[in-house]
Amino acid sequence: MALHLNLYHEIQKTKALKRRDPLKISMFILGSIAACFALYYFFQLLNYHGVAEELDKVKTQNDKIAPLAKAAKKREDVLTIRKKSSDALADRIENRFYWAPILEQFLKTVPRNVQITRFNGDVPPDGLRRCTIILDGLAAGTDARKVAEDLRTAIADAFNPKYKGVTSTFRTLEDGIEPVVFDGKPVPTATFSIVVQIPLVDASASATPPPRKRK
């Protein structure tokens, strides 16, 4: 076996030491970390610029749209007031209480042997929608009180199909002082006062429907 002498071992050792220099290695590691940090920073910077650009766009859009919306709100307020007023006007016109059908119904209901001396009808303009009618009159017949009672029930029956919950009550019912001549015969009389309450829940039901526009 030949003897092999390495005369360069000193140089090789120095080179190896140089290669494994901890300072150099740590510098490499630090450099890599710094590069990673720098990369991440640039990534974040790009992200920031993207978001800032988007914010600019959104702000520009908002600046453009905000005055328009403000003007639109003002216009909406004006239009809403007009619309409400218009609706209220239409409601007032369409849901008025009509007296003519009421008078017509009384005309049909009051018999020949009853004379109405006073008719007092009232519908408050605001608040509770209820028509109150007070009828004062004179009933004539062999049983005058029965005639008045028949009138009272006839009034309720006449109005109930059209208006729900109509009440007709006597305020007073008294025998008359003097008899009257009816159909050539003297008959006793009774004076009465009847209160008729007509609830107007559906006011439009009492009104003649307005003519519909044909499309």
Add this chain to the structure above:
Amino acid sequence: MKLGKEEIQKIVLGVLLFFGLVYSYFNLLLGPLVAHTELNRRSINGLQPVIDANKAQIARTKELEAQAPKVQMVVRQVNAMIPEGAPVAWFPTRMAEFFKRQGIDHVTTRLNSESADGRYKAYRKLTWGVDVPKVEFLHFASALAALENEEPLIEINSVQIDASRDEVDTQHILITLNNLVRK
């Protein structure tokens, strides 16, 4: 391998420098950048609903604007029914002429009260008393029906009919009604 005093000093200095750099990186560079990004993102998120609400507002107004001619038509029609001038100057005359056309004379109309109704901003509500001293009931009832059909702005609040003692065929009638006039 043994480290000399000078090398140890270098390493300590390097480590300190490294920590300083890391601290500066996170607190002076990356930290504010991320905070700004987050702030901007929050601003975008805050502005987006505002923009959406504004867009909805504009759309709503456009919708109302489209309905405006229809709304205006009702108001115009109502306005056309109200003559110019003081109501006391034209309304009693209008009533007298109306009843005259119906064959009822001597009708007097008086202003009872005036009120503002919150529902009709541009109008006033006037309450009038219409006195018909002598009329036959059937004749009056037909005139009343005509009045209700011809004058949509009139709302009759009360009707009082008194049978005349002297003349059985005629009645004394008092109507209370209200109408709308421009402010």
